[in-house]
Amino acid sequence: MLHVERMEKSVFQPWRSKLLFFTILQDIKFEIMPSIQACLFDLDGVIVDTAQFHYIAWREMAQDLGFDLTREENERLKGISRMESLEIVLSIGGVQLSEDEKLRRAAAKNARYLELCMQMTPEDALPGVRHFLDELKQNGIRSGLGSASKNARVILERIDMLHYFDTIVDGNRITKGKPDPQVFLMGAADLNADPAHCVVFEDALAGIQSAKAAGMLAVGIGEASVLTEADIVVPGFQNFGLLQLENI
Ligand code: BG6
Ligand code: MG
Numbered sequence: 001m002l003h004v005e006r007m008e009k010s011v012f013q014p015w016r017s018k019l020l021f022f023t024i025l026q027d028i029k030f031e032i033m034p035s036i037q038a039c040l041f042d043l044d045g046v047i048v049d050t051a052q053f054h055y056i057a058w059r060e061m062a063q064d065l066g067f068d069l070t071r072e073e074n075e076r077l078k079g080i081s082r083m084e085s086l087e088i089v090l091s092i093g094g095v096q097l098s099e100d101e102k103l104r105r106a107a108a109k110n111a112r113y114l115e116l117c118m119q120m121t122p123e124d125a126l127p128g129v130r131h132f133l134d135e136l137k138q139n140g141i142r143s144g145l146g147s148a149s150k151n152a153r154v155i156l157e158r159i160d161m162l163h164y165f166d167t168i169v170d171g172n173r174i175t176k177g178k179p180d181p182q183v184f185l186m187g188a189a190d191l192n193a194d195p196a197h198c199v200v201f202e203d204a205l206a207g208i209q210s211a212k213a214a215g216m217l218a219v220g221i222g223e224a225s226v227l228t229e230a231d232i233v234v235p236g237f238q239n240f241g242l243l244q245l246e247n248i
Contacts, residue, residue: 045203079204128237179209
């Protein structure tokens with residue numbers, strides 16, 4: 001900007017003054033336009049810690065098939081659909097199953113997972129997340145859910161948080177899982193928001209990759225050593241609000 005102004009003073013050329021005019025116009029537009037139009041949230045590990053229940057249910061299935069599943073191996077399942085997760089778990093144990101048996105095992109894992117989830121109450125929402133969602137609403141910023149889970153609505157109802165979201169994009173709607181950007185692009189479209197003005201909150205590397213492929217700002221919830229492709233990583237929503245977000 002300063003550079004262009006200096007050029008204007010030294011050499012007058014009509015195209016340069018046009019360039020200066022449009023540069024100023026863009027700056028004004030940027031200041032008037034709210035920088036964040038929508039925030040899109042992953043569910044498991046961001047809104048509520050269901051990741052531990054997924055782990056317990058997959059581990060029990062693995063043990064039933066004769067092998068163990070470590071926490072590190074479980075990290076690979078975060079953000080990944082149920083059937084893809086099953087394939088990964090089976091490959092870890094070197095187990096091959098028929099298609100019918102895979103469906104049966106996936107259904108049994110899901111029943112066990114939901115049984116564990118039924119222990120949850122509204123107090124199980126992760127610390128600070130309700131406060132942050134309230135802050136977004138008060139500031140006219142729309143919120144959407146972008147999750148691979150087919151249980152997203154049930155879980156949100158269970159913790160009494162369904163009403164916070166202006167749209168729900170879940171495993172029942174998407175045809176391409178994370179790291180494909182589909183889930184977040186659908187969320188942005190539902191909320192009539194420009195992807196470049198959307199922020200994604202994610203605890204899984206696949207989800208961060210999905211957000212970046214959608215052209216959005218990606219805030220990692222968890223550890224920077226895992227969420228290497230995030231624009232910023234925070235441990236959670238405690239001590240995190242719009243002020244911190246706008247300063248990224
Ligand atoms: C994601 C989880 O949110 O949902 C994954 O991070 C899980 O671990 C996926 O596999 C699918 O969940 P569900 O509830 O449809 O089995
Ligand atoms: Mg997650």
